[in-house]
Structure formats: structure tokens, C-alpha cells
Amino acid sequence: MIVSIWRYSHLFLAISSSLFLLIASITGVILAVEPIANKVQPYNVSGADSLSLAEVLNPINAVYDEVLLVSRDRNGFVSVTVIIDGKNESFYIDPYTGERLGDLIQKAPVFQFATNLHRSLFLKSFGRFFVGLTSLLLFFIAVSGIVLIAKRQGGYSKFFSPVVRENFSQYHHVVYARIVLLPVLVLALTGVYLSLLRFDVIPQQQVSHEVDFDRLREEPLKNYKDFELLKNTSLSELRELEYPFSEFVEDYYIVRLKNKEVLLNQYTGEVLGQQKYPFVTMASAWANVLHTGEGSILWSTVLGLGSLSIPFLMVTGFIIYFKRPKTRIKNRFSKNECDHVILVGTEGGTTLQYAQEFHRQVVKMGKKSYLGLMNDYGLFKKMDECVVITATYGQGEAPASATRFMELVEKHPQSRPFSFSVIGFGSTAYPNFCQYAYDVQEKLKNLSNAQVFEEVFTVNNQSFQAFLDWTNRWAKSHGMTLHLKKPKATLHKNHASDFVVVGRLDLEKEDTFLLTLKNISGTKTVSGDLLSLTTEKDGIERLYSIGNLGNDILAISVKKHPHGICSNWLGQLDNDEILSARVVKNRHFHLPKGSKEAVLIATGTGIGPFLGMISSNTAKRKLRLYWGGRTPESFCLYQSHINKAISKKQLEHFIPAYSRSQPNKVYVQHLIKRDGNKIAEVLRKGGCVMICGSINMQGEVMNELKNICSTYLNKDLSYYQNRGQIKMDCY
Numbered sequence: 119m120i121v122s123i124w125r126y127s128h129l130f131l132a133i134s135s136s137l138f139l140l141i142a143s144i145t146g147v148i149l150a151v152e153p154i155a156n157k158v159q160p161y162n163v164s165g166a167d168s169l170s171l172a173e174v175l176n177p178i179n180a181v182y183d184e185v186l187l188v189s190r191d192r193n194g195f196v197s198v199t200v201i202i203d204g205k206n207e208s209f210y211i212d213p214y215t216g217e218r219l220g221d222l223i224q225k226a227p228v229f230q231f232a233t234n235l236h237r238s239l240f241l242k243s244f245g246r247f248f249v250g251l252t253s254l255l256l257f258f259i260a261v262s263g264i265v266l267i268a269k270r271q272g273g274y275s276k277f278f279s280p281v282v283r284e285n286f287s288q289y290h291h292v293v294y295a296r297i298v299l300l301p302v303l304v305l306a307l308t309g310v311y312l313s314l315l316r317f318d319v320i321p322q323q324q325v326s327h328e329v330d331f332d333r334l335r336e337e338p339l340k341n342y343k344d345f346e347l348l349k350n351t352s353l354s355e356l357r358e359l360e361y362p363f364s365e366f367v368e369d370y371y372i373v374r375l376k377n378k379e380v381l382l383n384q385y386t387g388e389v390l391g392q393q394k395y396p397f398v399t400m401a402s403a404w405a406n407v408l409h410t411g412e413g414s415i416l417w418s419t420v421l422g423l424g425s426l427s428i429p430f431l432m433v434t435g436f437i438i439y440f441k442r443p444k445t446r447i448k449n450r451f452s453k454n455e456c457d458h459v460i461l462v463g464t465e466g467g468t469t470l471q472y473a474q475e476f477h478r479q480v481v482k483m484g485k486k487s488y489l490g491l492m493n494d495y496g497l498f499k500k501m502d503e504c505v506v507i508t509a510t511y512g513q514g515e516a517p518a519s520a521t522r523f524m525e526l527v528e529k530h531p532q533s534r535p536f537s538f539s540v541i542g543f544g545s546t547a548y549p550n551f552c553q554y555a556y557d558v559q560e561k562l563k564n565l566s567n568a569q570v571f572e573e574v575f576t577v578n579n580q581s582f583q584a585f586l587d588w589t590n591r592w593a594k595s596h597g598m599t600l601h602l603k604k605p606k607a608t609l610h611k612n613h614a615s616d617f618v619v620v621g622r623l624d625l626e627k628e629d630t631f632l633l634t635l636k637n638i639s640g641t642k643t644v645s646g647d648l649l650s651l652t653t654e655k656d657g658i659e660r661l662y663s664i665g666n667l668g669n670d671i672l673a674i675s676v677k678k679h680p681h682g683i684c685s686n687w688l689g690q691l692d693n694d695e696i697l698s699a700r701v702v703k704n705r706h707f708h709l710p711k712g713s714k715e716a717v718l719i720a721t722g723t724g725i726g727p728f729l730g731m732i733s734s735n736t737a738k739r740k741l742r743l744y745w746g747g748r749t750p751e752s753f754c755l756y757q758s759h760i761n762k763a764i765s766k767k768q769l770e771h772f773i774p775a776y777s778r779s780q781p782n783k784v785y786v787q788h789l790i791k792r793d794g795n796k797i798a799e800v801l802r803k804g805g806c807v808m809i810c811g812s813i814n815m816q817g818e819v820m821n822e823l824k825n826i827c828s829t830y831l832n833k834d835l836s837y838y839q840n841r842g843q844i845k846m847d848c849y
């Protein structure tokens with residue numbers, strides 16, 4: 119089934135049961151406290167469980183004249199019902215001495231209230247029905263949730279792999295759902311079972327014995343202490359022991375154990391009847407324990423947390439849904455009159471917003487452009503040019519609106535030749551960066567009448583700047599000028615903070631500079647986070663990787679682009695000038711706290727975040743830095759930072775790759791290949807490899823890492839990516 123059906127089913131089930139689910143989960147949390155509160159009462163006598171029943175009855179018979187019942191509850195508390203001064207009394211006792219320990223626990227009003235609300239919403243059978251139905255819906259919500267998590271993680275085998283953090287709600291929804299999956303499933307299934315039991319859909323079977331009263335004898339008379347069953351059964355097995363009603367031989371002991379019920383002749387101890395409990399009775403007992411947590415502090419706590427997570431999952435789930443960009447498409451022209459066709463592969467809707475803006479501007483230029491989803495691929499009678507803009511999901515798979523694209527391409531051959539471009543939206547946080555875009559490119563390339571207009575262009579993390587670069591290039595080659603506006607879908611919504619320029623170092627020859635900024639708003643930053651800058655001139659956001667050098671000093675390394683508004687604006691800032699920018703958390707590119715070793719790989723300005731990671735390496739982790747630049751002169755910008763780090767033992771090795779200082783070009787990927795065994799060792803020991811710089815370099819380095827993983831570690835690269843041991847932030 120396609121992912122959108124699962125997603126809508128998950129949502130529909132959650133919405134339709136939300137009110138009842140909320141009531142059931144909140145009362146569930148309250149009720150989870152009850153077994154814990156009971157269990158901590160001082161009525162458990164240590165070691166008593168190993169006493170035999172005969173040893174327990176002995177002091178009870180000695181202390182009380184008339185005993186009706188001895189019980190042991192799930193907390194292990196032993197109680198008796200006895201007649202004292204003509205009155206029935208029930209209380210807890212010490213099984214060693216028979217001494218009264220305290221009155222039976224009464225249900226507190228709050229628990230009584232919560233129980234009634236939880237079981238029937240105070241609506242008797244009608245309410246019970248809805249509660250049962252809610253449990254069933256919760257079960258289906260959990261199952262559809264399992265499927266959705268497996269799909270997003272790239273398969274059931276990767277179900278528990280680290281989750282890429284895109285935003286708070288999405289990340290925590292998945293992470294907590296996985297943690298509480300077991301208790302939620304148990305609560306749902308046992309809830310359904312108990313409801314079916316209450317409505318007699320599952321018939322309860324009583325144990326019935328056939329006692330042959332004609333054969334009852336009072337001899338050979340035995341003391342109960344010598345009855346085999348009482349001698350050989352420990353207290354831990356007991357549920358209830360009912361004393362004979364009278365002294366007539368027709369009345370007997372009824373001993374209810376955990377798994378069976380036994381009738382004992384009160385004079386001879388002969389077993390008069392013995393029945394194992396039917397399956398339904400045993401299953402019901404288990405369902406009760408599993409649903410209520412009675413008798414176990416640990417399980418009650420797990421259930422309580424499971425219940426508590428339900429409102430949290432509901433809220434985060436609804437936020438995820440309602441924050442999704444809308445995916446309604448409007449076209450001015452029909453698909454058969456357009457020479458430009460833009461097809462979108464999206465799941466979350468952001469790619470569509472970018473494509474919509476592109477389409478709008480192309481139409482504004484007087485072109486006949488048609489915008490559709492990739493799953494709507496068909497015959498486009500006048501198509502000259504096709505632009506496919508697609509996200510990637512799962513492990514390099516198609517997003518929801520493109521799942522049928524490949525088969526549709528086969529099914530609907532175009533009648534005219536056309537050229538095509540593929541733009542991939544993806545994230546380097548995932549193992550298969552923009553893989554689906556590459557697959558689409560390959561597919562279209564194989565069509566006889568399709569011609570490649572350009573190679574795949576990739577957009578990391580919905581970078582509007584990157585998309586703009588592509589649209590400008592595309593427009594130029596078509597003799598157009600497009601003025602795209604940034605779509606509303608933005609990943610970055612933090613407040614702006616102020617930063618004062620405290621230092622700058624320029625490498626004029628390469629139009630590169632290193633800016634040091636003091637954070638004067640106290641915003642917390644971690645090396646690897648991004649500084650988001652928007653200039654007034656064009657209102658477009660640019661992101662720069664932050665290196666946190668400590669004491670609120672940040673470094674950003676910037677390359678000036680010939681017509682780059684932001685880079686040139688930053689390039690002319692002087693010391694003491696203040697700039698306002700937002701800090702965007704980029705958790706997937708933080709140096710993992712637990713890694714004792716790391717290999718850092720960068721080219722050019724990609725070194726920025728690593729300068730911070732190295733300077734804060736007080737734990738003396740073993741860090742190796744590979745850096746690619748043109749010449750040793752290119753390194754001047756960073757030299758003092760690196761030398762200082764080496765002398766302070768914050769950086770173990772600095773390994774540069776200079777592409778222009780010798781006849782043969784040396785790139786970082788060459789050095790990675792050369793040091794393959796060392797890098798493999800870092801991965802083997804649980805360390806991590808971090809890559810920052812250009813997308814091209816990333817591709818080359820990833821190829822080398824793939825070889826290293828298979829040659830030295832006998833594993834696929836994705837194994838380490840899924841464990842968060844390979845991290846990338848490339849642009």
C-alpha cells in the first residue's frame with residue numbers, strides 16, 4: 119500500500135478516536151499510579167512466599183476461631199476473612215504468625231473516579247462500547263504507525279536506526295513512538311480483549327467439578343497439616359483458599375491456585391476434584407495484569423509512560439499534519455497545450471512550493487507551463503521540455519507523489535522528442551542523497567526521444583539559494599529572467615540574534631575570508647549549527663556553517679561569489695560592526711559526544727565548523743582533519759587555529775591535500791583512499807567521519823568511504839550512516 123494511504127489512515131484513526139483516546143490515556147496515567155501506590159504498602163512479608171500452604175494455615179487456625187478465606191493478591195499480600203465476635207472481618211496478616219497487619223486497601227476516590235471514566239465514561243454499556251472501540255482504533259493507529267516508521271527509516275530492519283531530526287515534532291513523534299510502541303500495543307490489545315470479555319463476545323468459562331458425594335468418607339482422618347496438596351504447594355501459587363462451609367463431609371476446601379482449582383476433603387485431604395483453568399480464564403488473568411500493571415511497579419511505570427506518551431504523540435502528530443504545506447495545484451493551461459511540463463515528486467509538500475513558484479514565474483514570462491505531480495505522468499501532446507523536481511524518501515526512494523512514475527514513463531511514451539532536467543531535493547543527513555532524482559535521470563535518459571538538458575542538480579535541505587542558482591541558470595539558457603520569491607515553507611524560524619564582528623582574515627587571491635563574530639545575544643550555538651542571514655536587498659536567506667571557538671566567539675568561513683549579495687556584504691564588514699542573524703540548529707552535524715575518535719574531511723570554507731569542533735576538543739578525542747585547498751597559501755586563513763590546536767593536542771593530525779602545488783592534482787578523496795585502513799579503524803571503534811564542503815567533493819569522498827567500508831569492514835556504507843557514524847553537511 120502506498121505511503122499516503124497509510125499516512126491518511128493513521129491520521130484519520132487518530133482524529134476519529136482523539137477525544138476518547140485522550141480521556142483513556144489521561145485516566146490511564148492516573149490508574150498506573152494505583153498499583154504502584156498499593157505495592158509500596160507494608161504488607162509484604164519477605165520470604166513468606168516459600169512457605170507451604172499448610173505452614174500458612176497453621177498460625178491462622180491457631181489465632182482465629184473461625185476462618186472463611188485465605189487469599190494472596192498480586193502484590194503478594196496475604197489476607198484472611200474471619201469471623202470475630204459474630205462479624206465478618208477481612209484484613210492483611212503476617213503469614214508466619216497470623217498477626218493482623220492492617221485493613222484491606224480501599225480504592226481511593228480519585229482512582230475510583232478514574233476507573234469509571236476509563237472503563238465506561240460513566241455511560242455504562244454504551245461507554246464501555248466506545249472505550250473498547252477506542253482500544254481497537256489505538257491498535258490500528260499503532261500498526262499504521264509501525265508501517266510509517268518502517269517506510270521513513272527505509273525498511274523494518276532499520277526500524278530502530280537513528281532518526282534524522284528535521285524538526286521538533288517530527289523527530290520526537292518518531293522517537294517516542296518507537297520507545298512506547300510495546301506498552302501501547304499491549305494496552306490496545308488487552309483493552310480490546312477485556313472489552314470483548316465484558317460484552318461476552320469471548321465467553322467466560324467457569325470451572326465446574328463433578329464430586330461423587332456417595333463416595334465421600336471421613337476416614338482415614340488426617341490433620342490438614344498432612345494433606346499432600348497443602349504440604350506441597352507454596353504460598354506463591356495461591357490465589358484463594360476457601361474453608362469448608364460446615365463440618366459436614368459434603369463441604370470441602372476449595373483451593374484456587376494460579377493455574378487450577380482443587381477440592382479437598384476436609385477430613386482425609388483426598389482430592390475430590392481438580393480442574394485446570396480454561397484458556398480464556400488464564401488469558402483473562404494475563405490481560406488484566408498486562409493492562410493494569412497490578413503487582414508490578416516496573417510494568418505499571420511502563421504502562422503509565424505509555425499512556426502519557428499518547429497525548430504527546432497526538433499533539434506532535436497533529437502539528438506535523440497541520441504544518442504540512444498544502445499540495446493543491448492550479449494550472450492556467452491544460453496539459454496538452456503546454457510545451458513546458460514541470461513534474462513534482464513531493465511527500466511533505468515543500469518541493470511542490472518551490473516548483474509552484476518556478477512554474478508561476480515561467481507562466482509570467484508568457485510561457486505555457488503545466489505543473490503536475492509525477493504520479494500524474496501521462497501523454498503530454500505538446501511537451502518540448504520536461505523539468506522534474508523531486509524529493510527523495512526512505513532509503514533513496516520515491517516520495518509519495520512519485521511512486522508510480524517509473525511505470526507511467528514506460529506506459530506513456532511521448533509522441534514528440536523532448537529535453538529534460540532533473541532537480542533533486544534531499545538532505546545530506548540521509549545516506550542516499552537525492553538518490554531518487556538520479557534514478558529518474560537514468561530512467562528518462564533511456565527513453566529514445568528524451569534528451570538530457572543538463573545533469574542532475576541537487577538542493578540540500580531545501581536551500582532556496584541553491585534552487586535560485588539553478589533557476590537563474592535555467593532561465594538564462596532559455597533567454598528569460600525569473601524573479602522567484604521564497605516559498606513560505608521554511609525550515610528556519612528562530613529569532614534573530616546580534617553578533618559583533620571581532621576579527622576578519624582575508625585571502626584576496628581566492629576571494630575567501632574568515633569572519634570571527636562575538637555572540638552578544640547569548641544564543642546557544644554548537645559547532646555545525648548554521649547562521650542564517652537575510653539581506654535587505656533581496657530578502658533571501660543564506661546559511662553559513664558555524665564553528666564555535668568558545669567564549670561566545672563564532673567563526674564563519676565565506677567564499678565571495680562574483681554576484682553574491684550576501685557574501686559580498688559580509689565581505690565588507692569591519693570590526694565592531696553588528697549584524698543580525700538567526701542560529702539554525704543543525705543537530706545532525708554536531709560532533710557526537712560519545713565518539714572518542716573522528717575523521718573530519720573538508721574542502722575550502724567547509725573547514726569552518728571543524729575549527730570550532732577542534733578548539734572545543736578538551737576531552738582530547740583523537741581528531742584527524744583532512745582539508746583540501748588549492749595551495750599551501752590557501753591555508754593561511756586557518757593556519758593559526760590549526761597550529762594552536764595541534765600544540766594543545768586538540769588535533770592529532772592535519773592532512774592537507776593541495777590541488778595546485780604539484781603537477782599531479784591531489785584531492786582529499788585521494789588521501790582518504792590512501793589512509794583507508796586508518797579511517798576504517800575509526801569507524802570500527804565507533805568513531806565518526808564528518809564531511810563538510812562541496813557536494814562534488816562529498817560524492818567523491820563517499821565513493822572512497824564505500825570502498826573502505828566494504829574492503830576493510832565488510833559492511834555497507836549505509837550501515838555506518840544509519841548509525842550516525844558518517845555525517846555530512848555539504849552544499
Ligand SMILES: Cc1cc2nc3c(=O)[nH]c(=O)nc-3n(C[C@H](O)[C@H](O)[C@H](O)COP(=O)(O)O)c2cc1C
Pocket residue numbers: 269270271284463464465466467468469470509510511512513514515517543544545546548549550551552553579580
Ligand atoms: C523520512 C525521510 C526520509 C528521507 N530520505 C532521504 C534520502 O534518502 N535522501 C535524501 O537526499 N533526502 C531524504 N530526505 C529529505 C527530503 O528529501 C527533503 O527533506 C525534501 O526537501 C523533502 O521534500 P518534500 O517536503 O517536498 O517532501 C528524507 C526526508 C524524510 C522526512
